[in-house]
Amino acid sequence: MKPFRHAAIATALLLSGTALAQEPVVNAPSGGVSGTLEGSIRSFKGIPYAVPPVGGMRWRPPAPMQPWTGIRAARDFGPACVQPQAKAPTNVYAPAQPMPVSEDCLTLNIWAPANAKKAPVFFWIHGGALSGGSSREPMYDGRKLAEQGVIVVSINYRLGVLGWLAHPALSAESPQKVSGNYGLLDQMAALAWVKHNIAAFGGDPAKVTIAGESAGGLSVMFLMESPLARGTFSQAIAQSAYMVAMPALKKQAYGAPSAEAVGTMLSAGLQAPDLAALRGMDAQAITDGAAKLGFFPFGVVDGLVLPSQMAEAFDQGRQAPVPILTGFNQGEIRSLRVLAPKAPATAEEYEKAIREKYGEFADAFLKLYPAATYKESILATTRDTLYGWTSERLARKQAALGKPAYVYLWDHGYPAMDDRDLHAFHASELPYVFGNLTPLPPLWPAIPENERPLSDAMLGYWASFTRTGNPGTAWPAFGKARNYLHITDAPRASADLMPGMYDHYEAVVCRRRAAGIAWNWNVGLASPKLPTKAKGCD
Template identity: 60%
Template sequence: MNQLFSAALAACLLAAPAIAQSVQAPAGTVQGSGGDVRIFKGIPYAQPPVGTMRWKPPAELPPWQGVRKATSFGPACVQPRPRTPGIYTNPPERTSEDCLTLNIWAPQNAKAAPVFVWIHGGALVGGYSHEPMYDGARMAARGGAVVVSINYRLGILGYLAHPELSKESAEGVSGNYGLLDQIAALRWVQRNIAAFGGDPGNVTIAGESAGALSVMYLMASPLARGLFHKAIAQSAYMITTPELKQGRFGLPSAEAAGTQVMTALGARDLAGLRAMNAEELTATAAGKGYGPWAAIDGKVLTRQLVETWDRGEQAPVPMIAGFNSGEIRSLRILLPPAPADAATYAQAIRLRYGDLSEHFLRLYPPGNVAESMLAATRDALYGWTSTRLAIGQTAIGQPGYLYLFDHGYPAANEAGLHAFHASELPYVFGTADALPAYWPKIPGSVAERRLSTAMMDYWLAFARTGTPAAEGAPVWQPYGPEANYMAFAQAPKPGTKLFPGMFALHEAAVCRRRAAGDQPWNWNTGIISPVLAKSAGCR
């Protein structure tokens, strides 16, 4: 009952009349609003990447003079408008290339408070920092943390690599602009967050889906080292990343992909691309099949994520990593075409997985092909990645905390969306009252509020101390040799050895694909997998 009282008290505090709040930071003086939680919206952290700045690293913004109003969210970064409504449809009101802003929620009397920096998801194509579900007010009110959410460039504007861009770069590289934006935001936090009551020596980066992919990129990037001290990756996917200059693992080089999309867009050169309207450019590139990914350029990213973790070169910080049991229920576009029947399914698995096929069929049996395909695709993308992250931090002497979100509620379960991708977000932020229009509505029951309170407390305690803990909830042990994890179903429940055999199977498959050298991993699992040849050093 104490937890429920605290949540109710926080809600009352957040409903208090807003008053002007001013902070004098090294970047300049900003005026926000709020009461016990001060809110500062749309603070620029770098110069706008427009005109000749398009497809350049973010440039530091000189301190401004006077008082900057920070009472309205800045525009989202340019992104395609949704064509059809869906569960994740929640388009921003405004978009612009002038979008490199961040938002801060800070307790009134915060001093050396932990800092929680949120990186939104959206496949590096969409999303924005002020989506209502990411509102940081309840986290700030409950846990005394300073919550920050950031925008970063998306789509072709955020990740285009091209030989012309590499040539005009002093370092001979291109792409990764959205990732460089995230690094610039973290540098801004280091310089300025103390003025808002945050501790620059206690920063946690956190993100979900593409935000969690970004967390891994930041953990791997030498340019981000020392800018954060803990990491949370929710539904991360350790996919193959294009290399800047050469094709590898079945992917074209990032520069070749950029050259291809320039041709498809009908532009003769970089000047032609820069002259295009940002919205038209972004939407047309997406329609032509351009997919934004980071690039291994030897500067921002030095090697494949799997190689970074194999070598123990990732950031040596405590980490929470986890995934949802129903990830693919809302991402069926990631599923292979359904086989004709169970026999066809089993035959395809035996052909492709060879000596690993019986292991595969034990985990994902032909008795219920639909459910097996959902689980196999989930595990190849998210389950394998989350477990690998926990194992990787453990191997370098850092605590890694693994979780499984397995919570369902009536509206989601009735829609066939038990524990779907991103469904943990309103529980972590305490924003069940701020869901997108097509999101299954969460009941306002005591049980739902208790689960949200527990998850928020675990996340906040981790941000404070590096150890997730919640009052009246089970102890969450680090992964360690016992392979510990925490399941969030109707309530938190600890366990060991999540989905026995799952990680070993997908690790073996990835190892063989890496050894073959001509195929990516993760996207081509199950009945569409290439034939996995035995290879020395792989199971």
């Protein structure tokens, strides 16, 4: 497909005169940009890295940008990609007011030390279940991380139905006969832009660390699996990532319909009889409609962008052979209780249900997640099967390739957080990693300034890993001792991460994979009855 220029990009303000001294200018291969100088850090915001296929061109790979002439103003964030909009915040993650959104959203932001020369690059992919979020969120401001001597890049990528829809008609018009994964292709396009342009900003295109949390961590694993992303990054950070079963493009897999079948059902639910009708719908209307119909965006096993299930790819050592830093939070599910099954009335009911569902694995399960504290056990079960097992699995699989692996357990709280029963909740490490304790979303527990020393430590670990592939001497590699950094009131090196947890889930997931049963948050009380035997698992 030939490159084209969307109207919003074509009419963007170009500065033809000489920029003011406080407006640093970079002449990159893709075009010149004028940014902002904040102390020793230059920032450039809202830089387009690809032309987004919109409207009648919707659901196609991102089109490459033609280099522009003149100097483009890059002082303001671009709009977020289209996503459901709430009138008022309803959870700790929601902003005070809706963000500006557009289909014309494929932009990135750069924070770079003013004197950067071949600086390592920290490439940030935001979370939000692949359906929400944006690089413009204040929590992700990269200035303090850049002060550690790295260049920070944050990106937008297509979300929800606009970024992850598969459909037979879309596959038919594709030269590769695939569809879906458009948001992932956006991430790859941004990495390609960085490889081509970051040297002009003082960065080293051969030293790029991809990083993300939650759906961003999931995206990191997608990129590690995909052959199409190989060579665009050299290290990886996956925070609260989840290696769950994925839909297949054209056939049922693990009890789920094919991604194309889901697209066909969605089209019918939206009363759009064909692809032209889908492309003719308003972007916000189709996004909201798909969400109401229960569309769940996810990576699709298509044999090309994502050749296989992630679990299989990592088992076979086909993922990118790069150092990794990974971990999860003690209280992941305290802010995501929708992912956990409803608690029964009594401990006896809990134990009875677990024994019926887990059979020979019930004793091991109940040792890890006892009936005596079953309400806490329910939260811990979902936490470990999604995030704990994934973190250790990533560390083990990268170590098996001979690459360094570092694991953390974020177990930190402070009074405003713990008073709301949100100790170490999902994503609560992010303000510390970026050094941005304020401003926070309105329902986020306010972080006191005396938390700054821990944030400084976290900034140091993440920056050190980005620079060297090692977060520092105080953080031992995972290794045979199953070392990890236990971050409570202060970081402490520890060993033997959650004894028994990984082996239990590895055995359970093996049974499920062999029997064609999905593995995700359908665990504990929500688990299907496990097969008594499975070839290759016993």
